[in-house]
Amino acid sequence: MRALIVxxxxxxxxxxKVAKAMADVLNADLSKPWKIKPEEVMEYDLVGFGSGIYWWRHHWALLKLVEDLPxxxxxxxxxxxxxxxxIPWYNHRALKKRLKEKGFEIVGExxxxxxxxxGWLSRIGGINRGHPNERDLERARRFAERIRMIA
Ligand SMILES: Cc1cc2nc3c(=O)[nH]c(=O)nc-3n(C[C@H](O)[C@H](O)[C@H](O)COP(=O)(O)O)c2cc1C
Structure with missing residues (x-):
């Protein structure tokens, strides 16, 4: 199985940090949406798509790459x-919809x-300082192990 994480x-x-922890487990190639062509994505059997959440959705470049895929x-x-x-059910909805429209089988989130x-959070030092922490990354590795078993 060839795996890619964008x-x-x-x-x-x-x-x-999360992408690299998952890539180690899945032996996946890592890339950015602006560094990979849609036809290159097609060479993989399993593709992970991830980003920070910016204004309640994934980064626009990730959404654009999915739109450009066959x-x-x-x-x-x-x-x-x-x-x-x-709040994954809310934050993931735009990307999830596009992936489904392209015919992907979504095997996990x-x-x-x-x-x-x-914004103003900088004035108080932000929230979730230290996250993702080692516990979060361990959860990410376990998630990737489950994906590896079913993919
Ligand atoms: C411009 C901007 C917009 C953001 N919008 C949201 C948001 O709508 N909801 C949320 O929960 N977090 C939001 N965040 C926080 C990021 O999702 C969070 O810090 C994330 O871990 C950033 O990931 P990164 O370091 O990989 O970019 C925003 C951060 C930035 C810089």
Whole structure:
């Protein structure tokens, strides 16, 4: 099984920590949406898509990459994120909808809290300082192990 993780992590590299922990378990290649072409994504059997949550959705470049993909029937995908407010059913909805429209089978979703100093939060040192922490990353590794078993 060939696995790829495409991610964006611009605020504090919170999501990058999660992406790398998962990639170690899945032996997955790591890339950014602006570094990979849609036809290259097609070479993989399993693709993880993740980013920080910016204004209640994944990063626009990730959403754009998915929009540019051809039909992906028979391919598996998983979604992940880090966020100031960890509400995955809400934060993941835009990406999930686009992946389903492309024909991906979504095999799992993971999210955890991430250090957030956006806007006025910077005045109080932000929220979730220290996250993702080792416990969050251990959860991410266990999630990836489950994905590896079913994919
Ligand atoms: C411009 C901006 C907008 C954000 N919007 C949200 C949001 O709508 N909901 C939320 O829970 N967190 C929000 N956050 C917090 C980030 O999702 C959180 O810090 C995340 O862990 C950042 O991941 P990163 O370090 O990988 O970029 C926002 C952060 C930034 C910088």
């Amino acid at each position: 991610y964006v992590s611009i605020h504090h590299k919170n999501t990058e 039909r992906m029937e028979g391919k598996k995908a998983f979604i992940f994120s880090t966020a100031g407010m960890n 993971f999210s955890c809290r991430g250090w957030d100093t956006n």
